[in-house]
Amino acid sequence: MGAILLQPLPPFAAACPRLVMVKKSASVSSSPCTPLKQNLSALCSQDVSSGIQHHSVSSCKSPESPLATQPSQDRSMEKVWESFFSDPSQWWDHRLCKLNSRHPDFKHKRTQQGLWIWRKGNPRWVKARLATVTGTIQQSVFSWNTVLLRFVKDGQYRLALDLYKQMQHESIKPDTFTMVQVLNACASLTALEEGRLVHAQTVENGYDSDLFVGNSLVNMYSKCGSIDDACRAFSKINARDVVSWTAMIVAHAKSGQGEKALSLYRQMQLENVKPDTFAFVSVLNACASMAALPEGRHLHAQILEDGCQSNVFVGSGLIDMYAKCGSIEDSCKVFNVYEFECDVVSWNAMIVGYVKCGQSLKALELYWQMQREQVKADTATFVGVLNACAELAALEDGRRVHAEILQHDCECNVMVESCLVDMYIKCGSLENAFTTFSDMRCREVVSWTVMIVGYGKFGQSEKALDLYRQMQLEQVKPDAVTFVSVLNACANTAALEEGRLVHAQIIQYGCEADIRVRNCLIDMYAKCGSIEDSCKVFNDGFTTDVISWTAMIGGYVKCGQEQKALKFYQQMLLESVEPVNLTFVGVLSACSNVAALKEGRHVHAKVMETGCVSDVAIANCLIDMYSKSGCIEDACRIFNHMPSRDHVSWNAMIMGYALHGHGKEALRLLEHMFQEDLDTDGITFVGLLSACNHAGLIDEGHFYFEHMNPVCAVSTEVEHYSCMVDLLGRAGKLDEAEALITKMPCEPNLTIWTALLGACRNSGNVEMGERIARKLLDVDPQCASAYVLLSNMYAAAGH
DSSP, X not given: OOBEEEEOOOGGGGGOTTOOEEEEHHHHTTOTTGGGGSSOHHHHHHHHHHOOXXXXXXXXXXXXXXXXXXXXXXXXXXXXXXXXXXOGGGEEEOTTSOOSTTSOSEEETTTOOEEOTTOTTOOTTHHHHHTTXXXXXXXXXXXXXXXXXXHHHTTOXXXXXXXXXXXXXXXXXXXXXXXXXXXXXXXXXXXXXXHHHHHHHHHHTXXXXXXXXXXXXXXXXXXXXXXXXXXXXXXXXXXXXXXXXXXXXXXXXXXXXXXXXXXXXXXXXHTTOOOXXXXXXXXXXXXXXXXXXXXXXXXXXXXXXHTOXXXXXXXXXXXXXXXXXXXXXXXXXXXXXXXXXXXXXXXXXXXXXXXXXXXXXXXXXXXXXXXXXXXXXXXXXXXXXXXXXXXXXXXXXXXXXXXXXXXXXOTTOHHHHHHHHHHHHHTTOHHXXXXXXXXXXXXXXXXXXXXXXXXXXXXXXXXXXXXXXXXXXXXXXXXXXXXXXXXXXXXXXXXXXXXXXXXXXXXXXXXXXXXXHHHHHHHHHHHTTOHHHHHHHHTSSSOOOHHHHHHHHHHHHHTTOXXXXXXXXXXHHHTTOOOOHHHHHHHHHHHHHTTOHHHHHHHHHHHHHHXXXXXXXHHHHHHHHHHHTTOHHHHXXXXXXXXXXXXXXXXXXXXXHHHTTXXXXXXXXXXXXXXXXXXXXXXXXXXXXXXXXXXXXXXXXXXXXXXXXXXXXXXXXXXXXXXXXXXXXXXXXXXXHHHHHHTOSSOOOHHHHHHHHHHHHHHXXXXXXXXXXXXXXXXXXXXXXXXXXXXXXXXXXXX
């Protein structure tokens, strides 16, 4: 038999200076845990030869006893040590968990008699023989559990699992307490696979039906996101208590199964298990997650019945539940009851509740009240109030809150800083947003994404792409929301190659299955003119939704393939995918562009069937479709039956009248807009001037052209000059039309010169026609219409 050595302490023992592990020397070389024991050998050798140096002199003294003072009992102690050395395997080594000198170093497994290495009165040969004695000295399970508990309490979960593995190697059988602590460590690390191995060992040891072990198993599987395993562990518990039920309720609520969580709560009541405050809070969270207001009110009544209403956590849960269920009035009632006992959590729940219910102004007022009552805000408070400022675009209030954050030393919190960036962006201060972003000490993916979205919102897509490149240089891993923002920037700038690179990174990071990302890929490729790539993404075998179909329809329309868009819409209906409002907008645009009246009427019928006819955007598309398909009466009928109209509705109707040469009706519509004090824009006057042009209303057209800028504050653009030149040319006022062109504040384009050249052809003015043709060819030497118009003009003049 090999000699016993005082082995070096494992690395995890650094947290416990008194730990000394004794092991067989023969097992050291083959032990898989040997690397854990090789860094403190010098310390252990000092323990054997010269005493444990980290103990004070006083702490090394043993308790006073007759064995230490009476010579007759010295022989008795010597016999005990001889018994120890004769068979060390019968003794537990308690040095691992020894917290002070009064605890014995060794304890007999049967008689529980204790021995102290440094006790006064010990035989002199004890220390020497400890280094050479044969046999095995084992650590007791209590010793291991003591250190295990210490590691878990200190948050050193990985060390706890390492210690458990060492315990297994020492063939120490764990007890239920051991399994509970190890499972808690797995739960904190979300170490699912290690947790499953521990579960198997609990079954092997017959502990799986133990209440505390079972509760720990449910908790571990819940935190690791394995709800099915949690259910199986729950079913094995023989006598479930409120902790067991609460753990299962929390597991289902966190996994988004609120209805199942409520069902478990009802079953818990049927089994006469009385809920505690933690159970009530968990069920309130389940009600909040599914906006189950009636169930929440019923639960509130039970809370009052059980007398738990005074608990501040229950109160905060009630406030949060009512707010998320849309009943902010009930939240206020609960808050007012608890106001003098409320902690910051309750105030936060109320502030967030106001923001969620669209009452951001009240959230802001409550925050200032909170400050007056000297309730110290935390990071959750600042996140809530910054969201309120963002919703209100309240820049000055946001700056005041920013100052409060600096005073509370919360500016280093990533979530608070990201909310600050978002607030400044939504308040229109991109400069302040970028300054805050640049000053952040630690920028996570959320921070980068918020800033990228901000640049996109302000139309600075190039800067958004530059920021994404910088994010990659700093090795910050993008998420699905980041990719959505970057793809939108690529689409807005028609950056096809950049978009393809982003697509490759999406695959690299495993985000290609995310439906939001895939829909943006379809849209990006379509807007970049590569509808074939859009089709590949759509048909790549992953899940599609109605947005995917809608994006494909919009892509075909944008690429001028309206017939394919209509076929795609029909295929969508055949696959029982119900269209949404944006789908109807896309397919009606396809019908408008090709004047597909029959298909347009079918789409109109589907709109009526789905109840979307009151949607303003769809009604506007219907007006445009019927106008371009030659049915101005149908367009007028839809316009008159609209419950509400925007300026696009009026513009669509005016353009419809212009297409059909109904100039007088277009003018009456404009006058009606003036009477109702409705805003006009450049498109309004393009439609009006076109109507005057087609109806030959020269004076009216000239009047509105002259007054659109000074009276209506609408800038005169190239399109308006083009309409006016065409109007004067059709009236034979060629000199006036040419004079108007020379007064233009911008360079005339091909459309304007072509319109005047056409007027010259119609009037037979060859001399002016040749002059205008030369100017037209100066702009575009390859302009075919110039040569055609000249040829026609010469032919008409007999040249």
